[in-house]
Amino acid sequence: MKKSIAFLVVMLMAYFGNAQIVEVCNSCDITSVSEAITAAKDFDTVIVKKGIYKDYNIVIDKPLTIIGENHPVIDGELKGEIVTITSDNVTLDGFSIINVGTSYTEDYAAIRVRRSNNFVIKNVVLEKLFFGIYVEKSSYGKIYKNKIIGDAVQEYNSGNGIQLWYSNHIEIENNYVAHVRDGIYLEFSDDCLIKNNVSTENLRYGLHFMFSNNDTYQDNTFKNNGAGVAVMFSKKLKMLNNTFKENWGTASYGMLLKEINDAEIIGNTFEKNTIGINIEGSNRIVYKNNEFLNNGWAVKVRGACYANSFVENNFLYNSFDVSYNSKVNDNVFDRNYWSNYTGYDLNKDGVGDVPYRPVKLFSYIVNRTPETIILLRSLFIDIMDFSEKVSPVFTPDNLFDNNPLIKKNTW
Amino acid sequence: MLKILKYSFYDLMRSRWSYVYFAFYLLLGIVLLFLNNDLSKAVITLMNVIIVLVPLIGTIFGVMYYYNSKEFTELLLAQPLKRSSIFLGQYLGVALSLSMSLILGLGIPFVFYGLFESSAIWNFSLLLITGTFLTLIFTALAFNIALSNENKIKGFGYAILLWLFLAIIYDGLFLMTLIMFEDYPLDKLSLVGTMLNPIDLSRTLILLKLDISALLGYTGAVFKQFFGTNFGLVVSFIMLSIWVVLPVLRIVFKSKRKDF
Numbered sequence: 252m253k254k255s256i257a258f259l260v261v262m263l264m265a266y267f268g269n270a271q272i273v274e275v276c277n278s279c280d281i282t283s284v285s286e287a288i289t290a291a292k293d294f295d296t297v298i299v300k301k302g303i304y305k306d307y308n309i310v311i312d313k314p315l316t317i318i319g320e321n322h323p324v325i326d327g328e329l330k331g332e333i334v335t336i337t338s339d340n341v342t343l344d345g346f347s348i349i350n351v352g353t354s355y356t357e358d359y360a361a362i363r364v365r366r367s368n369n370f371v372i373k374n375v376v377l378e379k380l381f382f383g384i385y386v387e388k389s390s391y392g393k394i395y396k397n398k399i400i401g402d403a404v405q406e407y408n409s410g411n412g413i414q415l416w417y418s419n420h421i422e423i424e425n426n427y428v429a430h431v432r433d434g435i436y437l438e439f440s441d442d443c444l445i446k447n448n449v450s451t452e453n454l455r456y457g458l459h460f461m462f463s464n465n466d467t468y469q470d471n472t473f474k475n476n477g478a479g480v481a482v483m484f485s486k487k488l489k490m491l492n493n494t495f496k497e498n499w500g501t502a503s504y505g506m507l508l509k510e511i512n513d514a515e516i517i518g519n520t521f522e523k524n525t526i527g528i529n530i531e532g533s534n535r536i537v538y539k540n541n542e543f544l545n546n547g548w549a550v551k552v553r554g555a556c557y558a559n560s561f562v563e564n565n566f567l568y569n570s571f572d573v574s575y576n577s578k579v580n581d582n583v584f585d586r587n588y589w590s591n592y593t594g595y596d597l598n599k600d601g602v603g604d605v606p607y608r609p610v611k612l613f614s615y616i617v618n619r620t621p622e623t624i625i626l627l628r629s630l631f632i633d634i635m636d637f638s639e640k641v642s643p644v645f646t647p648d649n650l651f652d653n654n655p656l657i658k659k660n661t662w
Numbered sequence: 663m664l665k666i667l668k669y670s671f672y673d674l675m676r677s678r679w680s681y682v683y684f685a686f687y688l689l690l691g692i693v694l695l696f697l698n699n700d701l702s703k704a705v706i707t708l709m710n711v712i713i714v715l716v717p718l719i720g721t722i723f724g725v726m727y728y729y730n731s732k733e734f735t736e737l738l739l740a741q742p743l744k745r746s747s748i749f750l751g752q753y754l755g756v757a758l759s760l761s762m763s764l765i766l767g768l769g770i771p772f773v774f775y776g777l778f779e780s781s782a783i784w785n786f787s788l789l790l791i792t793g794t795f796l797t798l799i800f801t802a803l804a805f806n807i808a809l810s811n812e813n814k815i816k817g818f819g820y821a822i823l824l825w826l827f828l829a830i831i832y833d834g835l836f837l838m839t840l841i842m843f844e845d846y847p848l849d850k851l852s853l854v855g856t857m858l859n860p861i862d863l864s865r866t867l868i869l870l871k872l873d874i875s876a877l878l879g880y881t882g883a884v885f886k887q888f889f890g891t892n893f894g895l896v897v898s899f900i901m902l903s904i905w906v907v908l909p910v911l912r913i914v915f916k917s918k919r920k921d922f
Contacts, residue, residue, distance in 0.1 A: 616837070619841070623837055625855075626836065626837055628709075629862070629865060630713070630833070632833065632837075
């Protein structure tokens with residue numbers, strides 16, 4: 252009996268514990284990653300030594316751990332897709348992957364993950380790419396500490412840095428994405444976490460959400476992207492402590508919300524954007540503890556936005572704090588700090604005694620006739636704004652912050 | 663002409679008003695810097711003040727000086743002097759002393775604050791240059807008004823009306839025009855409209871040099887394409903120079919024919 256148990260243990264060890272190591276280098280028996288994958292058994296570890304490997308269409312169809320030592324380079328020589336992961340439980344760690352082919356009919360990616368669960372992609376550097384990491388119909392993956400630097404010039408012939416398509420429960424953390432079309436793009440992907448990433452100088456959006464629900468993105472920095480961050484047609488998102496910065500341009504915004512319902516936008520910083528947040532058809536959103544600093548428009552409400560609440564935010568030195576294009580208002584503004592507030596606080600409770608009207612008549616006029624912006628800060632405009640403030644005719648008359656704070660919100 | 667310029671200049675330097683004007687800007691500069699602690703913010707606030715006050719003070723001061731020194735002028739006219747040099751000397755005396763009060767009054771606190779180490783130095787220089795231009799323009803316009811009107815009250819009335827028109831009413835009309843023709847492409851019209859008023863031109867020049875420049879959205883880009891380039895800057899300064907030269911020429915023309 253004892254013997255048979257010992258035998259069983261040995262057998263099990265042989266099966267599970269004896270995961271082998273397959274080494275790849277330019278002077279080894281195995282000189283390419285594809286060969287190593289063919290040679291390896293399930294749950295083996297493939298170690299790739301430093302060097303340049305010219306290879307493309309590498310398909311990882313077994314659960315393998317593939318580790319690059321000292322960042323070996325896989326050069327696709329612009330021939331097509333480079334790495335495709337089709338098996339569950341694959342780990343890819345520490346590679347430089349360069350020269351992905353460009354195609355107008357297929358989305359070639361540096362790393363494509365297809366119908367795989369529990370994959371891990373980390374410490375990968377992608378350069379000269381079309382699409383970076385393309386995840387389709389895969390779940391429970393982790394993508395972290397990667398660096399994706401493209402050289403996109405035009406939108407029609409460039410791809411996205413990290414793209415998720417019908418993929419749920421993915422964690423994207425500590426990545427750096429620059430110079431691609433969309434930094435991070437989610438389509439039909441739920442329950443994902445996007446954290447601590449930096450997405451900058453991308454042609455179109457730093458982050459792009461489409462039809463993706465219950466996702467959280469926090470502590471990310473989106474800086475100087477073509478059109479900022481776009482969040483569209485999604486529900487129950489959490490956007491926490493992100494920084495949206497220097498998204499300057501003719502049609503550029505820190506964040507664009509379109510058809511977003513029941514989201515939480517808390518603790519974000521919007522700094523020096525043409526438009527801080529552009530809101531269209533978005534309902535029941537909580538804006539709390541955000542800081543709007545030096546934006547052209549801090550919040551631009553385009554219409555069909557109901558039951559949103561703006562509570563305890565700081566609006567600092569924006570050219571326009573809030574702009575509306577209609578007289579209807581169903582949103583609540585309460586306990587914000589407005590740097591343009593000129594009221595007083597006689598009972599010293601920290602709350603201004605006169606309500607603040609964040610919508611200026613001039614912002615209404617600029618909405619109607621954009622060219623009038625050239626009169627910004629003219630004395631005539633100041634006088635006009637003042638008289639509108641005293642008796643509102645064109646701007647929503649029920650839109651005011653009843654408790655404007657005297658001192659900045661701190662949190 | 664230089665001698666008369668010197669007389670007028672020293673005369674004004676000794677007068678109380680130059681000191682008040684100088685002290686006002688000195689105080690403004692100091693207060694702004696201590697309250698703001700941020701140089702580019704202070705430049706924006708200063709711009710708001712300069713755009714309104716410099717033209718006002720230029721006009722009023724110009725008219726006032728002309729009427730006050732009328733007896734001295736008549737005395738000078740009896741001498742074998744060219745008329746143009748008498749009036750140009752007086753004009754430059756007033757304009758230069760006002761510009762000096764402005765530049766020194768604002769410059770001193772900013773220099774002490776550490777302007778030379780700051781990146782705001784170009785914005786600040788632009789502010790002072792446009793301020794000086796506005797002084798030159800509005801003093802010249804004031805002399806024109808004073809030369810054409812013997813009646814002091816009428817002269818002052820016209821001077822204030824001129825300021826009111828260029829600083830406020832013009833913008834109102836401009837705004838109405840833009841709204842009325844909103845169905846048409848307006849960028850050319852708004853550029854021309856801005857160019858025609860020295861106050862608007864100065865305001866736009868400074869605004870587009872400051873950070874707000876990129877924040878003007880779609881139409882802002884059109885203006886930035888024009889004013890942001892060297893070509894636009896040169897055209898703007900040529901326009902401001904024309905605004906100085908034309909009234910000065912009229913001073914010369916008018917003073918030659920005027921019967922004292």
